[in-house]
Structures are given as structure tokens and as C-alpha cells.
Amino acid sequence: MSRRHRPPIVATSIGGLAAAFLLLPLAGLAWRAPWSSIVDDLTDPAARTALRLSLLCSLWATFLAAAVGLPLAWVLARVELPGRRLLRALVLVPLVLPPVVGGVALLLAFGRRGLVGQYLDSWFGITLPFTMAGAVLAEAFVAMPFLVITAEAAFRGADRRYEDAARTLGASPWTVFRRITLPLTGRALAAGGVLAWARALGEFGATITFAGNTPKRTSTLPLQVYLLLESGHLESAIALSMVLLVVCVAVLVVLRDRWTGLP
Amino acid sequence: MRTRRLCWIPAALLTLAFAVPACGSDGSSGSAGPAPTGAALSGALEVSAASSLTEAFTELGKRFEVAHPGVDVTFNFAASSTLARQVNDGNDVDVLATADEANMEKVTTAGNAVDPRTIARNRLAIIVGRGNPKAITGLADLGKRGVVFVVCAPEVPCGAFASVALTKAGVTAAPASLEENVKAVVSKVTLDEADAGIVYVTDVKAAGAEAEGVDIDIAGDPRLEAVYPIAIAKQASHLAAAKAWIAFVLSDEGQEVLTSFGFRAP
Numbered sequence: 001m002s003r004r005h006r007p008p009i010v011a012t013s014i015g016g017l018a019a020a021f022l023l024l025p026l027a028g029l030a031w032r033a034p035w036s037s038i039v040d041d042l043t044d045p046a047a048r049t050a051l052r053l054s055l056l057c058s059l060w061a062t063f064l065a066a067a068v069g070l071p072l073a074w075v076l077a078r079v080e081l082p083g084r085r086l087l088r089a090l091v092l093v094p095l096v097l098p099p100v101v102g103g104v105a106l107l108l109a110f111g112r113r114g115l116v117g118q119y120l121d122s123w124f125g126i127t128l129p130f131t132m133a134g135a136v137l138a139e140a141f142v143a144m145p146f147l148v149i150t151a152e153a154a155f156r157g158a159d160r161r162y163e164d165a166a167r168t169l170g171a172s173p174w175t176v177f178r179r180i181t182l183p184l185t186g187r188a189l190a191a192g193g194v195l196a197w198a199r200a201l202g203e204f205g206a207t208i209t210f211a212g213n214t215p216k217r218t219s220t221l222p223l224q225v226y227l228l229l230e231s232g233h234l235e236s237a238i239a240l241s242m243v244l245l246v247v248c249v250a251v252l253v254v255l256r257d258r259w260t261g262l263p
Numbered sequence: 264m265r266t267r268r269l270c271w272i273p274a275a276l277l278t279l280a281f282a283v284p285a286c287g288s289d290g291s292s293g294s295a296g297p298a299p300t301g302a303a304l305s306g307a308l309e310v311s312a313a314s315s316l317t318e319a320f321t322e323l324g325k326r327f328e329v330a331h332p333g334v335d336v337t338f339n340f341a342a343s344s345t346l347a348r349q350v351n352d353g354n355d356v357d358v359l360a361t362a363d364e365a366n367m368e369k370v371t372t373a374g375n376a377v378d379p380r381t382i383a384r385n386r387l388a389i390i391v392g393r394g395n396p397k398a399i400t401g402l403a404d405l406g407k408r409g410v411v412f413v414v415c416a417p418e419v420p421c422g423a424f425a426s427v428a429l430t431k432a433g434v435t436a437a438p439a440s441l442e443e444n445v446k447a448v449v450s451k452v453t454l455d456e457a458d459a460g461i462v463y464v465t466d467v468k469a470a471g472a473e474a475e476g477v478d479i480d481i482a483g484d485p486r487l488e489a490v491y492p493i494a495i496a497k498q499a500s501h502l503a504a505a506k507a508w509i510a511f512v513l514s515d516e517g518q519e520v521l522t523s524f525g526f527r528a529p
Contacts, residue, residue, distance in 0.1 A: 107454050108454075111456050129439075212413065212440025223443075226443065231418030234348075
């Protein structure tokens with residue numbers, strides 16, 4: 001009994017090192033944060049606008065990623081398609097692509113003269129760069145793979161015998177998905193959604209490259225932080241980063257316990 | 264079986280990861296020894312320079328290495344504000360060249376560089392796509408309906424200049440985007456997302472056939488001329504090579520190269 005309760009020393013100490021490695025930079029931020037003026041920095045109208053915009057864009061991006069990413073994950077997990085392995089690898093490309101390159105790629109696809117964008121412009125008069133929709137698109141591009149990987153693993157891991165049983169009892173595919181698959185995988189799907197949202201909230205490179213930096217439309221918090229750093233306003237930049245951090249950690253902690261069951 | 268056979272891969276990667284930087288530091292510590300006093304300079308000269316100097320300094324670097332075969336010039340091109348911050352944060356480069364005096368002052372007042380000298384000047388220009396499809400002839404045209412134009416963010420020097428220029432020309436229309444550096448403005452125009460952008464004359468030249476320039480006619484306004492100072496960093500570990508580099512940039516040959524890329528003489 002006592003053996004089982006003693007924490008394994010090697011794993012615990014290496015794990016402790018890893019945790020320190022992840023937490024020390026955050027401690028550095030907290031250490032340099034201008035605590036005396038932080039209220040002014042945070043109630044600054046420009047900062048509040050940027051925070052609101054960041055939350056709005058990241059939520060839309062998560063919604064978009066879920067709306068098309070969940071069906072994709074389901075297809076990747078369940079449907080025998082030719083070239084499925086290749087497709088699965090390609091879907092993950094935004095994870096390894098430097099976000100700035102992702103932004104250029106988005107311009108070449110959805111920009112005013114892009115592969116698809118030129119028709120959006122000439123047929124519908126829609127141009128995405130420099131608009132909020134563009135910022136949402138850039139964030140969704142970078143964030144969706146997080147949702148797709150998590151959801152695909154969940155769909156794959158769900159015990160299909162329950163689904164088969166429901167189907168033999170006459171349930172339609174949609175009913176099976178709604179009544180069996182979703183309850184089985186719900187926590188993992190929510191975890192994927194939260195991961196994607198967090199990634200979208202912090203997105204910088206693809207956003208500034210594809211959507212530009214337009215006040216009130218695409219100038220999200222990470223962009224503001226970067227420009228503040230560029231102009232030597234280190235303290236204000238840290239204050240804004242702290243907002244992003246606090247919001248993100250708060251949401252992750254609350255959701256973790258409530259629904260996601262993140263490990 | 265398969266996992267066992269593959270288990271050497273992480274180990275090999277780890278070894279590589281440690282071995283490669285070890286080799287690198289080995290080489291540079293060897294060259295960072297006593298500064299050579301004779302004619303034969305050697306070592307790895309590290310130059311941090313404003314991104315608008317990219318093409319000109321790259322060319323100058325090639326010529327410098329021909330003249331001093333023992334020296335290996337490496338560049339770090341970025342926004343002047345980024346470079347100034349890096350030097351003040353202890354990034355030990357040998358030479359710093361910025362695109363404005365304000366950022367150089369941040370470094371000199373912090374005591375991290377001394378005695379800056381002006382190597383070149385630069386002027387603003389409007390960059391437009393090939394063939395100038397929106398027929399832009401001056402700053403005033405940027406305010407016309409249907410013209411999408413971008414500038415640098417006011418936090419970077421080119422954006423500060425652009426905002427002065429726009430105010431002076433009476434343009435009240437808002438730019439579509441405030442880009443993070445001057446090259447981002449160029450690429451928004453060359454990718455045809457924007458019809459026009461405000462950049463430096465040198466950037467129009469560097470964009471080559473992909474873009475055209477329209478002169479901005481606000482002659483003689485010192486607020487609209489960028490001044491490029493250069494200085495030796497206090498942490499310089501290759502002092503002799505750094506001095507030789509600055510002398511070379513200021514020499515007739517160096518100035519000729521800078522002029523050929525669109526810069527004006529200091």
C-alpha cells in the first residue's frame with residue numbers, strides 16, 4: 001500500500017522541471033508587470049476595444065472551426081476515403097506552418113487577387129483582408145487543426161458497438177450521432193474547442209499578415225501587444241499580455257472542471 | 264520490435280541538438296579571441312540593421328568579405344525599434360544601424376553604443392502596383408473613393424513619417440491597415456491587396472518590376488526625411504572589424520552602393 005502512495009521520485013522531479021520551464025516565463029511577466037499603473041493600462045479605451053475585439057473574433061473563429069471542423073474530424077475518423085491518410089496529414093499543416101506564412105497563404109487563396117478571393121471580389125464584392133471577417137478567418141485557419149485532431153481522436157476512441165447497437169434498433173444516423181456519439185465524446189470535443197479558442201485568442205502572425213492591423217476591425221490584443229513592444233512601451237505591453245493570460249487561464253480552469261475533463 | 268528499432272531517433276536528435284550549438288559556440292569563441300591589429304581582419308562580424316537597409320547592406324557585405332576574406336559578416340535585419348530593444352536587452356552585436364535617430368538615441372542614452380554617424384538619408388514615396396491601375400499621382404489621391412491604401416503603424420518610423428505627410432497633404436481618409444513594418448506595406452501592394460502604400464524610395468526600388476513609385480512632393484521638409492545613423496555597440500567583440508565596416512560604408516565605394524539602392528548621401 002505504502003509503495004503505491006509514494007510519489008515516483010524521478011518522474012516527479014523531471015515533471016517539476018518541465019512545469020518550472022513553462023511557468024518561469026509567466027513569472028517573469030508578472031515580475032515586470034506595472035502593477036501600480038495596470039488599472040490605467042487596462043481601462044484604456046484602446047485596450048478595452050482590442051480585448052472586446054479579441055474575444056469576439058476568437059469566439060467566431062472557434063464557432064467556425066467547430067461548424068466545419070467537427071464534420072471533417074468525423075469523416076477522417078469514420079469514413080473510408082481514398083487518400084484519407086494524406087488528407088489527415090494536410091489538415092495538420094497549419095500547425096507546423098509559421099503563422100506569418102499561413103497569412104501569406106491565406107492572402108494567395110482568399111485575398112483580393114487570390115485563387116478564390118478574386119471571384120469573391122468580382123461576383124459578390126466581398127474582400128476579406130482588412131476586415132473583421134478576415135481576422136476571424138485567419139484565426140480559424142490556425143486554430144481549427146487543434147479541434148480536428150482532438151475530435152478525430154475522440155471519434156476514433158468511442159466504442160462503436162454502442163452505435164451499432166442503436167443502428168440495429170432502427171435509429172437514424174443523425175439520431176445515433178446525437179444520442180450516442182456526442183454523449184460519448186462530448187468532453188473531448190469541448191476540450192478541443194477550448195484549445196482551439198485559446199489558440200485563436202493568442203493568434204498574431206496570420207492575423208496581421210492576412211487581415212492587417214486595422215483599428216477596431218482587426219487590431220486584436222496580440223497585435224496591440226506587438227506594436228507596443230515595437231514602440232518601446234514594454235510595461236503597457238506586459239499589462240495587456242497579462243489580461244490575455246488571466247482571461248485564458250480563468251476560462252481554462254473553469255471549463256476544465258466543468259466539462260472538458262482535460263487530462 | 265518497431266518501437267525498439269526506432270528508439271535511437273530521439274536520442275540521436277537530442278545529441279544533435281546539443282552538438283550543433285556546441286560547435287557553433289566553439290567556432291565563434293575561437294574567432295572572438297584577441298582583436299587582430301594588423302591588416303588581416305578576422306572573425307564573425309555581427310551587424311544589426313534596419314530592414315530598409317536589407318538589400319544595400321547585403322551587397323556591401325559581399326564586397327566587404329571580398330576585401331577582408333577572414334571576416335564573415337552576418338546581418339540581423341528588423342525594425343529599428345526591435346533592434347534598439349534587442350541591443351538594450353543585451354543582444355551583443357558589433358554594429359547597429361537604424362532608420363531613425365530616435366531609436367539610435369534609445370541605445371546611446373542607455374550607454375550601449377557611442378558616437379553614431381550618419382550613413383545615409385531616405386525619402387518617402389508612394390508605392391503602387393505595376394502600371395499604377397488607380398492612376399495615383401500624389402498623396403491627395405490616396406483620399407479618393409475606392410482607393411485602398413496602407414501605411415506603417417505610427418509606432419514604427421515609416422508610420423510616423425507617413426502620418427506627418429498625410430496630415431500635411433490634407434488627407435483625412437483612414438488607411439486600410441497600419442502595418443508592422445515597411446516591407447509588410449510593400450507586400451500588401453505587390454500582392455494587390457492594397458492599391459497604394461507609403462514607403463521609402465529605397466523600398467520601391469527594391470520591389471523591382473512588381474511595383475512602381477510615385478514621388479511625394481514635399482521638398483525640403485526635414486520631418487519627412489529619414490536619417491540613418493550607425494554606431495559600434497558597446498558590447499562589440501570584433502572592434503577592429505566593426506570599425507572597418509563603418510569606414511567601408513562611409514567610403515566612396517560604400518556610398519556609391521547605397522546611392523544605387525536609392526539612398527541619398529548623408
